[in-house]
Amino acid sequence: MAPSNQKIAIKNVKVIPMDHDEILNNHTVLIVGDRIEKIAPSDDIELPTTVQTIDGSNKYIMPGLSDMHTHIAPSIFADNLDAGIKDLELYLATGVTTIRIMSGNEGHLQLKGLQTNGEVKGPSMYLGSPIIEGEHNVWDFALKITSQDEVPENIQQLNDTGYDFIKVYHTITKSVYKAIIDESNKMGLSVVGHVPFEVGIELALESGQRSVEHLRGYDFDGLSSEDLAKDGGRSAVRFKSMMNMSTKRRADLIEKTVQAGTWNCPTLVCYRLLHDFEQRLSLSNHEFFQYLHKTTQESIKYNDMDDIFSEESRQAMKIAEPSHSLLVNELHKAGAKIIAGTDTPVPYLIPSFSIIDEIETLFKAGLSAFDALNTSTADAHRFIGDYDEVGSITVDKRADLIILDKNPLEDVSNLWELNSVILKGELIKRSDLDSLRSRGAD
Incomplete structure (x- = not known):
């Protein structure tokens, strides 16, 4: 779980909230600790000064899979x-x-x-x-x-x-x-x-x-x-x-x-x-x-x-x-x-x-x-029974999310185009996911 004071902003990303069938273009998702704190158009959101920013341009963010x-x-x-x-x-x-x-x-x-x-x-x-x-x-x-x-x-x-x-x-x-x-x-x-x-x-x-x-x-x-x-x-x-x-x-x-x-x-x-x-x-x-x-x-x-x-x-x-x-x-x-x-x-x-x-x-x-x-x-x-807690991109829900390089609503096979995972607010980049995947299988 991410430290409670950690702040991550995924900027200019296309949000697939999954509580309804829509893509929110050019939005920023702000995560504080393990929670989603803000979701807003990138031009309208004011970010904290101490925040790690991720460029989400041409990428898609959605809830993690089950x-x-x-x-x-x-x-x-x-x-x-x-x-x-x-x-x-x-x-x-x-x-x-x-x-x-x-x-x-x-x-x-x-x-x-x-x-x-x-x-x-x-x-x-x-x-x-x-x-x-x-x-x-x-x-x-x-x-x-x-x-x-x-x-x-x-x-x-x-x-x-x-x-x-x-x-x-x-x-x-x-x-x-x-x-x-x-x-x-x-x-x-x-x-x-x-x-x-x-x-x-x-x-x-x-x-x-x-x-x-x-x-x-x-x-x-x-x-x-x-x-x-x-x-x-x-x-x-x-x-x-x-x-x-x-x-x-x-x-x-x-x-x-x-x-x-x-x-x-x-x-x-x-x-x-x-x-x-x-x-x-x-x-x-x-x-x-x-x-x-x-x-x-x-x-x-x-x-x-x-x-x-x-x-x-x-x-x-x-x-x-x-x-x-x-x-x-x-x-x-x-x-x-x-x-x-x-x-x-x-x-x-x-x-x-x-x-x-x-x-x-x-x-x-x-x-x-x-x-x-x-x-x-x-x-x-x-x-x-924990949908109030996780499962959609909604303010105050837990940040269990994935970032994709292509649109899964256009083709569900684009789930293969995984860029990053956010688990309980912790950002895990593609390179770290690759290391996790290839870690000793013996």
């Missing part, structure tokens, strides 16, 4: 705290100032502590509980809850440990799910995650699950929970089910989603990479790949997703991919709420730049450039 579904190290993919520190640095070097970690553990709590103490630099971490499963758990590291009587003590412990929200998964029973919702509500914790097979998307919407990940539940609507549980929902039948959904049923679920106020984090880029081997190869050859911690590199290149999903399932994903994009487009048009996430590092998703890929994918699915950017900026913080 990846709202990530699994940074330490995790089953890279069980190494140093790899987690490297993930945070890479996110920051790509302009990401907030992440939502979707299966937290003791290592992530350590990372948050290191951040609080100023020992590690990186995006703010919004940390989920370990995933909660039932009797026939998919993941060995999951927290198993098989009876509703076990719920109060477990949710209390997760709350006391410091997790920010509760994540549910496929195999918990309907009674356990309802108990988790009730106990979490009592403690002010939101429940997010996959839709359990026995629960289904309609009950999840009715119950107040705050976010649905990967369009889960929509993509197995109409299938029996018994059949889904046989292989953890990994069969080709599941992936084809959304493609076979009737127009009337899709419209009905969209209307119920809007009425419930449920957020969706589609992770469209994840679906593509589960079946697209050429795309995987291009990512592993990407210039950024070399900057990953070696442990993360190995886990991404040699993870077991191809063992989990059969060739038939991967082909079904490929065929069904357009139906996922269609659902996202129709959800958005109807007013349902969307946030951008990646599921990094599963599979071949690179911590940091995959979020730009997801924003590009949402744009290709039919969102406007502004709306696609919004899923990773203002709306991400509306979801978290």
Whole structure:
């Protein structure tokens, strides 16, 4: 965090505030400490004498990005705290100032502590509980809850440990799910995650699950929970089910989603990479790949997703991919709420730049450039619940910002044209971001 008396002025810059769809040309943004103090036309603003000035001519400033579904190290993919520190640095070097970690553990709590103490630099971490499963758990590291009587003590412990929200998964029973919702509500914790097979998307919407990940539940609507549980929902039948959904049923679920106020984090880029081997190869050859911690590199290149999903399932994903994009487009048009996430590092998703890929994918699915950017900026913080604090360029909000050399509203791919990052009021120039990115990955 910047010292409270530090003053930075970005002069003559084009401001993309993200609280509305507009560019404020030739403006100056004054930051004092970690707060935005003034935003005004450059000709009309009077600056303090002791201020660091940055020439923003022909540049664009906007809120920092958020990846709202990530699994940074330490995790089953890279069980190494140093790899987690490297993930945070890479996110920051790509302009990401907030992440939502979707299966937290003791290592992530350590990372948050290191951040609080100023020992590690990186995006703010919004940390989920370990995933909660039932009797026939998919993941060995999951927290198993098989009876509703076990719920109060477990949710209390997760709350006391410091997790920010509760994540549910496929195999918990309907009674356990309802108990988790009730106990979490009592403690002010939101429940997010996959839709359990026995629960289904309609009950999840009715119950107040705050976010649905990967369009889960929509993509197995109409299938029996018994059949889904046989292989953890990994069969080709599941992936084809959304493609076979009737127009009337899709419209009905969209209307119920809007009425419930449920957020969706589609992770469209994840679906593509589960079946697209050429795309995987291009990512592993990407210039950024070399900057990953070696442990993360190995886990991404040699993870077991191809063992989990059969060739038939991967082909079904490929065929069904357009139906996922269609659902996202129709959800958005109807007013349902969307946030951008990646599921990094599963599979071949690179911590940091995959979020730009997801924003590009949402744009290709039919969102406007502004709306696609919004899923990773203002709306991400509306979801978290700290939009009054951060997420738009507004006076008195925290200065988590990025400066770009090109206009992302003209082309969302211009997010790659990163010039500088401002994290909690601290200016990090391109040269320093490059140093952060290339810092020892061994």
